[in-house]
Amino acid sequence: MDLDRSPLALPFPDMPPIDGVTLRVARAGYKAWDRADLTFAELTEGTALAGVFTRNVCCSTEVDMGREQVKAGRARALVVNAGNSNAFTGYRGREAVVQIMEQVAENFGCSREEVLVSSTGVIGVPLPRDKARNGVAAVLKADEASWEEAALTIGTTDTFAKGATTSAMVGETRVTLNGIIKGSGMIAPDMATMLGYIFTDAAVEPAFLQQCLSTASAVTFNCITVDSDTSTSDTVMTFATGKAGNAPLSSFEDPGADAFMAALGDICRQLAHLVVRDGEGAQKFIAVNVEGAVSEESARRVGLAVANSPLVKTAIAGGDANWGRVVMAVGKAGEPADRDRLGIAFGGTWAAREGLPLADYDEAPVARHLEGREIDITVDLGLGEGRATVWTCDLTHGYIAINADYRS
Secondary structure (H helix, E strand, O other): OOOOOOOOOOOOOOOOOOOOEEEEEEOOOOOOOOOOOEEEEEEEEEEEEEEEEOOOOOOOHHHHHHHHHHHHOEEEEEEEEEEEOOOOOHHHHHHHHHHHHHHHHHHHOOOHHHEEEEEEEEOOOOOOHHHHHHHHHHHHHOOOOOHHHHHHHOOOOOOOOEEEEEEEEEOOEEEEEEEEEEOOOOOOOOOOOOEEEEEEOOOEOHHHHHHHHHHHHHOOHHHEOOOOOOOOOOEEEEEEOOOOOOOOEOOOOOOOHHHHHHHHHHHHHHHHHHHHHOOOOOOOEEEEEEEEEOOHHHHHHHHHHHHOOHHHHHHHHOOOOOHHHHHHHHHHOOOOOOHHHOEEEEOOEEEEEOOEEOOOOOHHHHHHHHOOOEEEEEEEOOOOOEEEEEEEEOOOHHHHHHHHOOOO
8 A cells, every 4th residue: 555645744753872772674475565574673782661551451362461571671672563453362372472582682682571572564463483484584684774764664554754853961871862653543542542652861760650651641642643543552661771871760759850750751641642643534733622621631532522522623634624523523522511601712723711602703714724834723611720632633534544554
């Protein structure tokens, strides 16, 4: 399937090396495509590990095993297969994952539990063990790859490589964080909603790394949606090699912990936005800002009701300033709301306040705003101090075309 590059795509950033991380890619041939489809990350011994995973009950073996591996908190290698999700494949799928883990573990002389595996693609087809074996053998001998090559390799219906980088001062030490991610469809908040991998040279204890990732995910990856569907394979992992040499972070009481948390939150937000920008068929990037809710979580749920509404998303696709559809979505959210306090705005122009359309409402600036690529919707519930932002994209004919043809 040849897909045009998303009009919302951003250029791949210049990403520095991360000490303790070596990337390689190879072609296993999981699909009939002429491209690399197996990504490998070699991690220095003792690398700390954290992860968040889908809550979809039909999840893959990779997710089941990953949840257990994260509890141990250490990683030596990562293998990502693209083109076959290996989900809903029973014991045959599990055997393929174990084979990959044992093959890599034997090469590095580590335990198989330190080898993390992710797969993405078509559901219901067992990962071919012969292709997996040959792919791993090839990638272990491959030359070092760039961050952009690794990002391209983990993609499926993605139209551009997605990566982000940032840094922070932890005490007197500058630490670097790099992340790559894939995701375009089957994207809805349920942690996680894509395959994403963040690498840092910071020294961070596993338990604290997990706390930081879970906190950052709640306001980034858990606040995006393309189509309200949560994948069977969704995974976000963070690996901390400790090579920067800072005093290891174990709690927010440690000097520099707040700076590291801010940097991790920043890179998670960048990556989450990139996924929405590559939403299948997307032409517009939409931020739904909810304020005046009874709590932050309530604001998030209202934002998701708006962001997941096909009526709202198609109106935005057509440039239609139909704010009544936003009112509808707020009302169906199941959260505290008062019709007579509600306000709706597009691009900073209020269409309704306190439950009534404004007498002097001018739709012209709203129409101009909706002609752009980046759309802002604000909902004021007028009930409390809770606020949240949810990011989504419009719903176009392109989404239907991509998903009607996905397996071919």
